[in-house]
Amino acid sequence: MKNSLPLNEAQSCVLQHAMPSGTEQIDLLQSLERVLAQEVRSNRDHPPCDISAMDGYAVRAADLNIVPAQLLIVADIKAGDLPMLTVQARQCARIMTGAPVPQGTDTVIRVEDTQAVAADKVQINVSAQTGKDIRRRGENLRTDEVVLTAGTEINPGTLGILAMVKAAEVTVQRRPRVAILSSGDELEGLHDAFDANKIPDANSYALMAQVQALGIQPTLLGIARDTPDDLREKLQQGLQYDVLLVSGGTSVGVHDFVRPTLEQLGVQMHFWRVHMRPGHPVAFGTTAASKVFCLPGNPVSSMVCFEQLVAPALRNMMGYARLFRRTLPVRLAQAVAHRPGHVEFVRVVLSRDADGYLATPTGSQSSGVLLSMARADALLIVPNESKGLAAGDQAMVQILNGTEFEQDNGSIV
Template identity: 40%
Template sequence: MSSRSIPIVGICAWSGTGKTTLITTLIPLLRAQGLRVAVIKHAHHKVELDQTGKDTFRFQTAGADQVILASQKTRAVLFEHTEATEVSLKSALELVNQNAIDLILVEGFKHETLPKIEIHRPALGNPLLFPNDPQIIAIASDRLLELEDKRVTQLDLQQPNTIAQFILERIVKRKSPIPTEIRTAPSCADAREPSSLSLAEAQAQMMAAITPIKTVIKQSLRLALGQVLAENVISPINVPAHTNSAMDGYALAGADLPREAIKKLSIAGTAFAGHPFETECPAGSCIRIMTGAPMPLGTDTVVMQEHTELVDESTIRIGTGHKQGQNVRQQGEDIAQGQTILTAGRRLIPADLGLLASLGVAELKVYRAPRVAFFSTGDELRSIGEPLDKGCVYDSNRYTLFGMLKNLGLDVVDLGVVKDEPDALQAAFKMAAESADVVITSGGVSVGEADYTKRILDQLGEINFWKIAIKPGRPLAFGKLGEALFFGLPGNPVAVMVTFQQIVQPALLYLAGETDYQPLVIPARSAQKLKKKPGRTEFLRAIYEQDPAGGLIVRTTGAQGSGILMSMSRANCYLILDEDNAGVEQGDWVKVQPFKT
């Protein structure tokens, strides 16, 4: 079979530019046009299609030359060549079922002769492959390029629909259908908007614009809970302070342990945790000892009381099978004097308070907690206790934000609901910026919101109005109002929570001086089939739990609209579908981010 038998196009680029990402985005778009698509990828490393532990994986690693897996819907053939030879595109094409495929996409094989679309991201600093490769017929870039050579077509990398349409017309030779839909501008219904930022890009730009607060204050131990340490904590003592018993039993010298037969020992005294045995234990004797009591002089071993027999008030019997040094905690075994036990940048948790109290630490140096002022905007919003007029709703976002901010140990100021009036908004923004390190609002940053909100923000500071490639939570404003950081969140309740937890929370923790924040993400099996278009990272509200076999499974809480607060209240995690994800089958592995860790 030749490359001319079926329409074929290669996707070429420098490594790390996003070839696989584009292909996985194009596949569902092309399938939606009725095309059966095959993908050929050139690998420069060992190929491992199967998962460790699967039967076919075990067959192959055991040395089988060919492994064939056949099921009702899937057929797979894995075979190894005895000699390592460079594979050609022609040999790969011979494996394609010509009768079942309408289009072949190729990743790699950059030196082969076939029409190619080059991916180019100027920000990565790599040169164009065109015109050195005459097979390149189009360049898909995230920036407009100034090309003298007009032989190639420029495509917008952020609009995969146009790239798919180019392939249909130029490669498959299919005429474009007459459009019946109206699309006057990008919207949240698109898989991804051309100007949108990825979640990672938004987080990186925010972090680069933030300088952590370094104001240091002294705080008593209890009040330091939830605050961030400004300096390392060094242990002033050994823990345990003395070599002591780990058991209730009898302390003795290891040399007195019986080796071959049961032995009698006399009891020379008793040692308690608060009342040690002050003199040396006589040879051939033992000391009755309680857990935590310092080891008496002349002893180095404890036999637990359950392994002894009390003959009378002054004598015990001990059998064989014991080791010298057993059941003894050495001085400094847990913490050595001078050891660093907690490092600067750590947010203190309850266990830390107990640890510090055990060392006698009564006061700590911590960073001042950021002061965060927040309010909601919208004429339709009413505070709790006010009557609801027609078309109005109670403001839930302020209560959600209050809870999330307090959980972070921040100094929180609630400024209420501000009407969509220029003077009121300007006064609220100015007051918030002058009294806080951070200003957070909900509402007023989406398409269609009152234009004067953005004009006021532009007058008072330097604000960027972003579109983030996440769902829910597409619109976001970030910048500075005077000296204060500003975060403008969307108005939909669930979108507020998602944007806060995924974007704002890491930024606030960094501002507070925390250095080790990393949300926990764990794998689980999806209990259901999930539809998704590539282009945006989606955060589905979900419930994860153990299945009868002990593994983790996860299912959504139901309807996932950005205004359905019940979906968040019922959930205990986010089910995360990455940008490239094109849908999930029941039983597939997915990412889960628990709400509580």
């Protein structure tokens, strides 16, 4: 076991052990944000035949060498029709967007470029290039063509494509089962009687929400008390899950308690400290079937550790290629002090001016102040080697849940 690691090495270590954990077949309707574990081929040509890209008239381009030209309307074709006729010279068919182009025609003229003459006659005012405004059979998808490969994340567009090839069921990467355990005699559970001297268990719920935000419904194991028996029993229960998150029990004195218990239960510890703040005392261990993260008892530290180490691991297990929070370049609204030796994550709100995004710390950065995390749009990354950042300096932030939306509409007119 390496006691203490830089954050990037801790991330590599965690990801090495967080492999995709099998596949399952699910209903297409439940598949959003899952990752495909199969190749998907088209079951048809799409469009199924040459179709009109516009509302207008299907014509023979050769009839429009001299315009305006008057053509006889011999059919009225809408989407879903199967036109059987063949259109002859000086004839045309009224046609709707998506409707099959009839035999004999080679071009569609938009309705805007025509003029009604009689019930069965239209005047075409423009000539046109052959093939204009026709979408060709198989232009989007050809029968048996691979349209989606394993590893594709199912976003709304992907889900639409799956519906298009009639994949009513899809094989996707399984989601890991996650258990959450808080530890400490000082903790009061959400449904425990009020005790003014206790500290309510916020960690289990903040962690639950972070896990939920990744699409996984975790199991809350409650609070382990500071006795070897209770801790052992709860940890053993937690090791039945693919991933166990234990919060609390990582400060110096308590180590002697959690670590030997985990080791007795067959957990191999990989590290017990990471060069990051908040979140320095974070540990990671594995058994053959399970991964354990020991997160700090402090809610902000625990949440920051989750974002840096647990979330990438869970996303890797679910088969995502994108494991990390998106980063944005920002300017600092105020100075941030820092001593080299660890990466620091400062909770910030984002605002915008003509020069781009501005990041302002959310008040007290004490790791006890969960409000600083609740208010944050992003985590400002203060690099390991930094000696402090000045107001106006460039830096990077990781965007947090909710920050993919903003208040203004990006100045659209």
